[in-house]
Amino acid sequence: MKPSIPKGTRDFLPHEVRRRNYIFDVIRKHFHRYGYQPIETPVMENLSTLTGKYGEEGDRLLFKVLNNGDFLGKADSQQLAAQDSDAVLPQISKRGLRYDLTVPFARYVVMHQNDLAFPFKRYAIAPVWRADRPQKGRYNEFYQCDADVVGSDSLLYEAELTQLLDWVFADLGLRVVIRLNNRKILAGLAEIAGHQDRMMDITIAIDKLDKIGEAGVEKELRERGVDAAAIDTIKQFLGVTSLGKVAPLLEKSAIGREGIGELQAVFDTIGATTSRVEFDVTLARGLNYYTGCIYEVAVDTDSHPGIQMGSIAGGGRYADLTGIFGGRDLPGVGISFGAERIYDVLEELQLFPADASEDLEYLLLCLDEASLAHGFELVGQLRRAGRNADLYPAAAKLGKMMKYADQRNAPKVIIIGSEEVKSGKYSVKTMATGEQATQSLSGLIG
RNA sequence: GUGGUUGUAGCUCAGUUGGUUAGAGCGCUGGAUUGUGAUUCCAGAGGUCGCCGGUUCGAACCCGGUCUUCCACCCCA
Numbered sequence: 001m002k003p004s005i006p007k008g009t010r011d012f013l014p015h016e017v018r019r020r021n022y023i024f025d026v027i028r029k030h031f032h033r034y035g036y037q038p039i040e041t042p043v044m045e046n047l048s049t050l051t052g053k054y055g056e057e058g059d060r061l062l063f064k065v066l067n068n069g070d071f072l073g074k075a076d077s078q079q080l081a082a083q084d085s086d087a088v089l090p091q092i093s094k095r096g097l098r099y100d101l102t103v104p105f106a107r108y109v110v111m112h113q114n115d116l117a118f119p120f121k122r123y124a125i126a127p128v129w130r131a132d133r134p135q136k137g138r139y140n141e142f143y144q145c146d147a148d149v150v151g152s153d154s155l156l157y158e159a160e161l162t163q164l165l166d167w168v169f170a171d172l173g174l175r176v177v178i179r180l181n182n183r184k185i186l187a188g189l190a191e192i193a194g195h196q197d198r199m200m201d202i203t204i205a206i207d208k209l210d211k212i213g214e215a216g217v218e219k220e221l222r223e224r225g226v227d228a229a230a231i232d233t234i235k236q237f238l239g240v241t242s243l244g245k246v247a248p249l250l251e252k253s254a255i256g257r258e259g260i261g262e263l264q265a266v267f268d269t270i271g272a273t274t275s276r277v278e279f280d281v282t283l284a285r286g287l288n289y290y291t292g293c294i295y296e297v298a299v300d301t302d303s304h305p306g307i308q309m310g311s312i313a314g315g316g317r318y319a320d321l322t323g324i325f326g327g328r329d330l331p332g333v334g335i336s337f338g339a340e341r342i343y344d345v346l347e348e349l350q351l352f353p354a355d356a357s358e359d360l361e362y363l364l365l366c367l368d369e370a371s372l373a374h375g376f377e378l379v380g381q382l383r384r385a386g387r388n389a390d391l392y393p394a395a396a397k398l399g400k401m402m403k404y405a406d407q408r409n410a411p412k413v414i415i416i417g418s419e420e421v422k423s424g425k426y427s428v429k430t431m432a433t434g435e436q437a438t439q440s441l442s443g444l445i446g
Numbered sequence: 447g448u449g450g451u452u453g454u455a456g457c458u459c460a461g462u463u464g465g466u467u468a469g470a471g472c473g474c475u476g477g478a479u480u481g482u483g484a485u486u487c488c489a490g491a492g493g494u495c496g497c498c499g500g501u502u503c504g505a506a507c508c509c510g511g512u513c514u515u516c517c518a519c520c521c522c523a
Binding site for chain 2: 055061128135137138144310311313314339340397400401403404406415
């Protein structure tokens with residue numbers, strides 16, 4: 001049988017894992033610096049926790065876990081015979097893999113609300129699963145790195161999370177554009193256009209502006225049943241790039257004015273940043289639990305031309321997520337880094353630091369059995385002294401062992417033969433330069 | 447979920463209208479070199495042509511199904 005792994009999943013080689021860990025470590029470091037605390041939740045949740053939280057599309061993309069035991073025997077035989085998947089599903093599956101880290105977090109907050117101090121700031125770096133059709137930069141299993149705060153509606157957190165996004169990408173050496181918008185501005189836009197109830201349709205359409213252009217958005221709006229007068233109103237917003245210019249257009253909408261006010265306060269608080277931070281009225285973001293400010297981060301193509309990648313981080317404020325789980329209605333705001341896409345971008349731009357790929361310092365090669373026994377002693381002494389060291393486990397031909405050292409990317413090789421055992425002076429070869437010198441144990445450790 | 451696309455050696459790929467024994471480069475193994483890798487030279491190993499079925503005297507090649515890859519939708523990190 002030929003081994004394989006499920007569609008949309010991947011194995012990782014050691015150097016790939018190291019580079020992924022480099023990204024996780026940078027993100028985690030900044031999460032800690034900003035006072036976010038680590039929590040963990042199961043990879044499986046009850047399906048009832050997950051369904052209905054991500055919209056119709058999200059439900060379709062949930063991975064369901066089959067019940068154990070005689071799950072078909074317990075299902076309704078008529079519905080089974082009728083092949084009615086929707087009706088049979090809840091009878092044969094009660095659990096599913098998490099789709100993101102935010103909804104499980106909301107569930108967690110409600111379950112542990114008496115043990116948490118609010119505002120509660122937490123982070124999680126963990127895999128999530130989506131049964132999407134895979135493409136490049138789009139997998140069925142991928143990691144999210146989330147920081148969220150619940151229990152406060154202070155706009156200081158919007159500003160803080162923007163800073164956090166900026167710090168992480170600055171630290172990674174990646175120039176990005178952080179785009180901000182507010183769902184209330186989008187609600188105001190829909191209201192002004194006379195389609196208060198069609199906000200989702202309108203935002204989905206204008207979100208595509210940079211992809212399909214103004215004519216494409218107009219067509220999309222028509223197809224979604226928005227009338228010509230409303231389209232004219234909406235078009236006024238499309239070219240607008242500053243808050244000051246969009247404000248007059250939303251004069252007559254209370255919620256719109258509120259959104260403008262919130263975003264203005266956030267911009268006033270952020271302060272100096274490395275990244276470009278811009279208002280973008282066409283930014284929508286899919287997850288429909290967002291209610292206030294929304295974020296999206298993309299690679300700055302002015303600084304890094306030729307990079308084609310969707311958003312590499314995103315987030316937003318949600319006013320009423322915990323309410324669904326019957327808890328106190330706690331407001332929250334959070335961001336999420338897309339580690340896989342960041343990896344692909346750093347790889348393409350060769351922005352990984354050199355030391356993110358190898359951590360072995362010494363590799364010991366022994367020429368005969370007596371030397372091998374000595375080598376085992378020596379490698380132990382090096383390890384106890386805190387050096388990363390490894391030993392080739394047999395006395396083989398030196399050429400063969402040198403080749404292994406090359407493949408292991410060992411920076412230094414220690415060669416041990418009868419001479420070295422006798423004198424305690426070892427031959428140390430620096431692989432990059434080919435230079436060779438003799439050193440005693442104290443020299444190796446020092 | 448819809449439409450398309452891809453699959454040949456470990457990797458990247460050739461392979462003529464269907465015709466004998468399916469090739470190359472890189473990598474791998476051994477040797478030139480029994481104490482020196484990444485360079486050079488020589489030799490060698492390695493393939494149920496994704497899988498299942500069909501058409502045919504004969505299939506890597508044609509047809510159907512299936513899995514996988516990538517792309518456009520949908521949606522999204």
